[in-house]
Amino acid sequence: MGPTGINISTTKEEIVKEIKKVAIIAHGLGSSRGYSGEGKVYFEGIKTLEEHNLGYIIISFSKISSLDYRKIESKYVIPFKLRKFDKYQRLLVWLAARKIKPLFYLNLSGVPIPLSKISHHVIYAGAPAISTAPSKYSSSLFWKLYLLPFKIITKKLSDEAKKAYIIANSYYSLKKIEEAYNTKVKKVIYPPVDVDFYKRAFSENKSSRFLTIGRIERGKMLENSIKVSAKSGIRGIIIGSLGDKKYLHYLQKLTKRLNAKIDIYTDLPPEKVLEIMRNTSVYFHPTIGEHFGIPVIEAMAAGLVPVVPKESGSAEIIPEYSYNTIDEASELIKKIINDEIKRKELSEKAEDFKSEKFRERLYAELEKFLY
Template sequence: MMIGVIAHGLSSTGFSGEGEVYRASLEALEEAGIDYFSISFSKPRNKVKNPVYLFPFPIRRFDRYQRLLVYYSAKKVRNKVSLFLNLSGFIIPLSDYAPHYIYAGRSPRGLNVSGSILKRIYQFPLHRILSTLKFEAKKAFFAANSRYSAKAISQMYEIPEPRVIYPPVDVEFYSRAFQIHEREDLFVTVGRIERNKSLENAITISAMTGIKGVIVGSLSDRRYLKEIISKKKRMNANVDILPNLPREELLKIMGRAKAYFHPRIGEHFGIPVVESMAAGLVPVVPRESGAYEVVPEFSYSSLEEAVEQLKRAVSAEDKVRRDMHERAKPFNRSRFKAEILSWLREGVGANL
């Protein structure tokens, strides 16, 4: 059996929850002895097995449209695969060629036609195209990365709520930072440095609380980086902004910090939340997000509420940190790999 794995973001690098999903899924197939094509819109940045793509170089812009156009890459191997495993989240019409399994994590906020005029112009065609592909959703097999995403997918495509397979977290790696004593009044925020990650909220929270913060993430938007640095200076916030920091260095910071702040409302899950928990940090998360399912007791709906929750997180007792560490363990990569294979086997049989 040959599987077509649609992994649009193979051409990107850095801290990425979607990248963790790619890596763990491909590992699961390889460990099970299943061969596959690695399908992306543009050429993968790193070496992958059996690459299939359209453009010979990575393209950084128009990410969402690339997720639709990867359909033309997939068509190249439509007669060579027994199943498509779509890890890029977007609907593309492949079910007439082979069973189409879609692992998705898309929030309602992510696809709304709202915001600035330019943003509305950019998103309007996308919204219309996805609306016309509802027929494909009724043929495809979905799994969601949180109950929050499952509800959004059900509403968007008018289908029953799909099963939930929480994404993989490298719990073992981040557990190396777990220790109770010798921590500072410090919070960490992890996310790609791009506008839709709302990293400016971490700067605002630091200024409002007086608690030092560290923002870590792969650099995707230099203009946005300049904007948040400027905001930090205007607000006189005690925040370090560290683009493209190696994971080992991030681990050292997590070993010193007491709390994690997740700034993006509407996040479909938020792998860094669970990574921080494995390291013994107490996360503060938006109530409107998949992360709320993991740590509801430290959630917020407004920045004013987040201020109080961050103060609680920083002053939490040691037993709370131990509980967070234990709560992170079931989100490990082995669990994810087993659940992904089980989901595929249910549909196409035990011969997978």
């Protein structure tokens, strides 16, 4: 140990600075225009540490220009925003993370990058992209080629996965993580949801239509919502932040070709989303292989009946309304669209996914690495 408190190696390895803080790995915090479920996990992870007066440093791939009104300490790999190559950003954030030795790493990016030799490594993860779970990466040759280097690299990280303390975001993810890395997941903690906000849209009297919420990008499989509308004859609404204009045009053309009754809205303000939810009776989740599906819980809080893929984390929450095929989903929606559903019970069930409960459960695990 040198006089400045820095570990000095006699090899060519980089200098590692010891800090009495938690290092939060949030690879996408500096590059996202809007934050999805993973972004919500970032902020609730930060809040968890703040509630317990724990110092932290954020490690991202791109430089973070601001975080609300707070001044934050951060490290990053590149000084500009890069919104592409998300999977590889999750790996390359290691270049910044390896330069410090924190109390422990809280890795909210989900990939077991090699850090356990430096300090304790806690990972909060969904089903990995290298697993057998259906996703856009198995949908075409282009995406398979895109993911190939990532698969080769991450398959070599199974030793790190065995050393890290992995928390899964669902039992579905637990199974996929254990299969992919041949390791054991220590805990399951469901993601945080703004339940109280969506409960404002609760109503017993709703219109006979279904709603889908998801980013307008191919991985969300929004075409399934259009196919369900065409098969069932039931009007549907798709709401999402616009991530892929070409995909949006594809969805619009598909709607016309199938003569589906679908309206697509992008980047709506939150209050408008609540207004639509207040007057919609069913929520349809189209994303097969989804790790969890936060919009499913949001919909439950608002009193919508969720119809979800059996191949997903959300099916373990609401198995009685799950489907295997588009035909099954269409028939299920037709069956329940006008039924007397115990919407209040669904809304109350959503209470268990509140953000404060996520923070309590997460801190109970993190506390093990403080002493």
